[in-house]
Amino acid sequence: MNNRILKYLALSLGVLVGLSSCEDFLDRPTEDNYNVDNFYQTDEQCFQAVNPLYNSPWYDFQRGFFKVGEVLAGNYYWGGSPYMTFTINSSDEDLVNMSASLWSVNAYCNGILENIDLKSGPEVSETTKKTVKGEALVWKAMAYFYLVRIFGEVPIVHNNSAEIAAGNYNEKYKATIPNIYDYILMTLDKAIEWLPEKNAPGRIDRYSAYALMSKVYLTKSGYGMDGSRNQDDLDKAAAYALKVIDESGRELVPVFSDIFRLQNNFSSESLLAWHWRGDRDPWTQQNTLQSDLALTGFSEFGDTWGGYAGPSVDLQNAFGEDALSLDRVNRDTRRKATMMMYGDKYEYFWADKGGFDWADYNLNVLGEVQSGTGANQVKHLVGNNNDHVLGLGYGMANMATGLSTHLIRLSDVYLIYAEAVLGNQGSSSDAKALEVFNRVRARAFGKPYDEFLNTSDVVTSLTFDLIWKERRLELATEGDRWYDYVRLHYFNPNKAINELRDQARGTYNGLKAFYETGTLDPSTTYYNEVPKPNINDSHFKLPFPDTDLTMNKHLLEEAVEVDISQFSY
Numbered sequence: 001m002n003n004r005i006l007k008y009l010a011l012s013l014g015v016l017v018g019l020s021s022c023e024d025f026l027d028r029p030t031e032d033n034y035n036v037d038n039f040y041q042t043d044e045q046c047f048q049a050v051n052p053l054y055n056s057p058w059y060d061f062q063r064g065f066f067k068v069g070e071v072l073a074g075n076y077y078w079g080g081s082p083y084m085t086f087t088i089n090s091s092d093e094d095l096v097n098m099s100a101s102l103w104s105v106n107a108y109c110n111g112i113l114e115n116i117d118l119k120s121g122p123e124v125s126e127t128t129k130k131t132v133k134g135e136a137l138v139w140k141a142m143a144y145f146y147l148v149r150i151f152g153e154v155p156i157v158h159n160n161s162a163e164i165a166a167g168n169y170n171e172k173y174k175a176t177i178p179n180i181y182d183y184i185l186m187t188l189d190k191a192i193e194w195l196p197e198k199n200a201p202g203r204i205d206r207y208s209a210y211a212l213m214s215k216v217y218l219t220k221s222g223y224g225m226d227g228s229r230n231q232d233d234l235d236k237a238a239a240y241a242l243k244v245i246d247e248s249g250r251e252l253v254p255v256f257s258d259i260f261r262l263q264n265n266f267s268s269e270s271l272l273a274w275h276w277r278g279d280r281d282p283w284t285q286q287n288t289l290q291s292d293l294a295l296t297g298f299s300e301f302g303d304t305w306g307g308y309a310g311p312s313v314d315l316q317n318a319f320g321e322d323a324l325s326l327d328r329v330n331r332d333t334r335r336k337a338t339m340m341m342y343g344d345k346y347e348y349f350w351a352d353k354g355g356f357d358w359a360d361y362n363l364n365v366l367g368e369v370q371s372g373t374g375a376n377q378v379k380h381l382v383g384n385n386n387d388h389v390l391g392l393g394y395g396m397a398n399m400a401t402g403l404s405t406h407l408i409r410l411s412d413v414y415l416i417y418a419e420a421v422l423g424n425q426g427s428s429s430d431a432k433a434l435e436v437f438n439r440v441r442a443r444a445f446g447k448p449y450d451e452f453l454n455t456s457d458v459v460t461s462l463t464f465d466l467i468w469k470e471r472r473l474e475l476a477t478e479g480d481r482w483y484d485y486v487r488l489h490y491f492n493p494n495k496a497i498n499e500l501r502d503q504a505r506g507t508y509n510g511l512k513a514f515y516e517t518g519t520l521d522p523s524t525t526y527y528n529e530v531p532k533p534n535i536n537d538s539h540f541k542l543p544f545p546d547t548d549l550t551m552n553k554h555l556l557e558e559a560v561e562v563d564i565s566q567f568s569y
Contacts, residue, residue, distance in 0.1 A: 023026055041123065052108070057108045065097075066479055071083040072482045092545070095545050106160075108136075111161075143185045150541075152175060155552070170244070174557070192210065208272045215408065218233070218419060218487070227492060235416075241416045260406075265404035266404070271410060278400050280398070286415060290303075290401050291304055297360065301398040313373050313374075331445045337379070341357075341358060351387055352386040369512045372528075373507055379478060410477075412480075415440060415474065421472075428461070441459065443456060454537065491542075509528055
């Protein structure tokens with residue numbers, strides 16, 4: 001078994017005394033003294049036991065989360081990465097870490113479920129037991145949702161302790177994809193039963209489970225279909241999304257860019273998120289995405305090296321932007337909140353220095369335009385240490401911020417609802433679907449909903465392509481786009497392949513000369529076309545890492561039907 005899985009299984013089965021002191025629900029057990037018999041004795045300890053599931057076991061998934069979700073999907077340029085060219089092999093470090101992380105999450109969740117039932121003391125309330133187990137079940141479902149969309153058929157490990165005791169942990173056969181979706185839905189059904197309608201800010205509640213359920217049903221609806229989707233699954237996706245929309249009391253954050261600021265880590269819009277701490281003790285509780293994505297020198301810690309990558313030319317085209325222009329369109333506020341380009345200034349980055357000016361920094365500080373696409377990342381960035389203090393009240397550390405990573409937002413649920421209602425129709429004028437779709441667009445264009453309805457940007461009839469593009473613009477660089485292609489490939493493989501193959505994945509030459517002089521010389525400044533990726537059906541499942549194949553030879557064999565009714569919580 002992978003050592004990281006063993007680490008998290010041990011952490012969850014033999015959980016830990018001597019609590020660290022934090023001011024929010026990220027309080028966690030320390031990692032030095034393992035004594036399961038002295039833990040789970042109070043409500044507080046039970047919640048502290050599950051708190052690490054909001055960050056640490058997911059830590060090694062972060063880089064793969066972005067590379068698969070955005071680079072592979074054509075939203076992001078990342079140099080010579082195999083995720084740019086669909087040439088990922090089984091020894092790829094990010095793939096290895098990603099797989100280990102997801103199995104670690106599953107092991108940790110299974111350990112929590114076991115310990116709450118077997119070890120909790122008489123003072124622990126039934127409400128706490130159910131809430132903590134419900135949170136663990138949602139994270140377990142999310143881990144399997146990633147696994148099935150990344151690798152396809154995978155084994156179902158329902159109880160790590162039982163598998164280890166039986167000596168067959170590394171002898172598991174893969175379950176079929178329909179089996180895995182049924183297992184995810186069974187897991188979420190129980191989570192919905194146990195979770196409260198309202199939980200502490202940032203914590204998973206019943207509507208988090210409903211939101212994930214709607215997304216799973218929308219994805220599942222196309223599997224094994226030919227050009228259409230299963231209507232019953234679409235209806236369920238719409239029904240669960242509508243429960244979130246109508247019953248949760250959640251609202252969109254009024255200003256799009258504010259979603260991704262530290263002070264909104266626990267906003268009403270966020271239904272499921274990783275919540276990180278901006279320090280490295282213990283290592284793995286921190287967000288390190290700023291290091292991979294930000295321009296050189298963006299923080300004072302010398303820990304940012306992402307300037308030579310950036311949002312793709314294809315994504316810029318989708319926003320109606322052009323790096324070979326000195327003028328920004330800026331009609332859609334999501335563009336600036338997603339990618340920084342020439343002319344962009346940000347008051348929320350480097351607030352103590354009067355803000356961050358992309359062109360000034362590239363041309364006058366770095367002396368180069370680092371990004372070959374003419375754009376750099378915005379989402380997932382905090383800024384400098386002062387920005388971190390302003391947002392959370394404490395400083396960050398080297399390769400460590402406390403910015404939450406939002407995995408499911410309310411706007412995502414709005415778009416799931418619109419797409420599920422449209423279903424297999426060519427178009428729809430359903431009033432509720434149009435309302436929620438236009439609420440997403442109203443915020444994007446910076447207008448109150450009622451005012452937006454009187455503009456030419458309002459949509460009066462929904463089509464798949466309209467929703468498909470809106471999802472891209474709304475969720476760009478949030479680690480989700482590849483999974484949209486996976487589910488599209490389920491029922492319309494040619495559309496998925498052709499769209500990916502036709503993307504603009506190249507870079508520009510001579511941007512610095514253009515931005516310095518303001519004069520576009522086509523002989524100096526131009527787009528470098530790259531060969532179209534050789535993508536086919538096989539690329540919609542990534543290879544199992546060598547480490548996994550070494551541990552379990554059955555991963556190379558055909559999947560077997562698994563009776564999901566044998567499992568229960």
